[in-house]
Amino acid sequence: MISNYLKLAWRILSRRKFFTFISLFGISFTLGILMTTLSFLQSELGTNAPLSKKNDFIYMDFIALEKSFYDTLTIVDTVMKDGIAVYDTTYKYDEVGTATNQSEFNHNIIQEYLTDLSAAEEMTMFSSSNEYNVFVNGVKLSIDILLSDANYLKIFDHPILEGRVFDEQEVENGEQVIVIANKLAAEYFGRDKEVVGEEMFIDGKTYKVIGVFEHKGKIVPFVSPDAVSPYTTRDFSTVDNFYFDSFETMYVKKKGVDASILKEEIKARAANIPLDHPDNKYDYTEVVLKPKTYNEMYAQAIYYESEPEKSYGIMKWVLIGLMTFFTVLPTLNLINLNVSRILDRSSEIGVRKAFGAHDGNIIMQFIIENIVQTILGGLIGFLIAFGLIKIINSGGYLGSSVLTFNAKFFVYSIIVTLVFGILSGFLPAYKMSRLQIVKALKENKL
């Protein structure tokens, strides 16, 4: 039966060329755009290397010192007293404003007050976006080096193509070793292989290359640096603030522990950070920490709300709304097209029912026809997405983000295609299956 439906579907598509063209045009462009969007979301927010542990991440990019200002408020009102208007003055002591000073962490604050959390499996601290210009064969090369502890390359699992990552001892010794992206290796050495053991001269220092990792382009700078080196290679003599410098932290929560528990544990640590330090020149009264999940961080960067959870909530619904809108509109359009297509075949439905087809047979037949059509559209859409992704990547239209094709993307695309096919096919098929045989036969378009 199914093979017969498939055969019929193919016949219908090949015999009704104009209709097939119109349908495939709409389906393939819709699915192509949806697939490209999926690829972007998958590349940026999927759990792929170097973000395999992303769902367990809790990130913190700043420490804030806050204080509130209080003053006496004078409120003057007019009231009637014995028939005469008189002033009524009240006084209130209340908050009139707040002051906040915030920046990335001094690494000592992280090491002293924000480590050994019971809800965290592991953590790393790093300083990103340290840009240095070097000249290779007279060509200027801008290198973004991320300075970190030994955990960074374990938590962010950049695939290591050659050599190794640095260890805690090397960090402690401040050894000038560097792990570089294959992209940088190609730019700096003219090859992306066999560069371990080579030396790089950056900002007056000589770094020894000990490993090469596969570069995965992401919008978030600390996820896809050009190179990673121990933070101890940096000169800290210019850091003159107890609280602030340029370090951020990423925690990986323990399995089975809710993110909110780790967040609360981190927030509670704020009370341990002293405020009676001379660097607290403006007498701030409170230390505030705002840990957030990776998705919350991403959402906050797009739509800022002081509470990251709120940013994420808004962005999530905006995204769901947009995806639904861009899926529902073409689905409705396809449903409409399908209704008129199937209506055109109402006498066929009448004949089939007269000869023994029941409603389920009719629904199945038209859904299979629609799925065949949608899969064809999906294949063309896949090619369109492939082309779009190539254009976006080669033109760098999404900054440093590199869109990718992978197995998950393929599976998601198939799911989207099938859902689209079933959704847009079911309603017309159901409607037509309910046609009365006599009415259907009277249409007589056969």
Next chain:
Amino acid sequence: MIKLNNIKKVYRTKTIETTALNNIDLHVPKGEFLSIMGPSGCGKSTLLNIIGLLDEPSGGNIIVDGKEVKNFNSKALAKFRNQKLGFIFQSFHLIPDLNVIDNVELPLLYRKISAKERRNLAANALESVGLANRKSHFPNQLSGGQKQRVAIARAIVGQPEIILADEPTGNLDSVMGDEVMAILSKLNKENNTTIIMVTHDERMAKKTHRLIRLYDGSQVA
């Protein structure tokens, strides 16, 4: 074989009520070739549709092959139509996207029969109507007479006990009409198939065992 008791069919709109069939009683024994005649709009096709379980009567009951069909749900009705009934329509109702043999196979799709067996049965049915050499043609490549012979092959491929033909020769010239009648008569004689045929053509009606006449929804002869 077929018993209609007090069958009524009324079409209602908001303002008008039209009686299409009025208290029809009819008994068609197995193996009979019955023709129904009457002027246009007298209810012939409505009666045939009700006998074929394609339409529901407004009143009365139908017993086909000893079974009261009122109690059937839509799935059971579909199964009954598939196994017991075959239809031939005036305007053929062949599916243009299917070739001849696929059109003939259609009733067998809704039975549990292998693809190979379906093919064989359809080929035999086509051979019996003299169209074995037109298997791969599409309906638009056939003459009117050939189309109706394909429609007959489709009606008989599942070896139904009853064939309902709604003006099967109405769109054909007299030669082709005679050919179609010859096939139907042969089916009736050789296979003892019960045939009920609606026709406008007195000459064709005379070739059947019995003729009933309808006028304004009532049986008059």
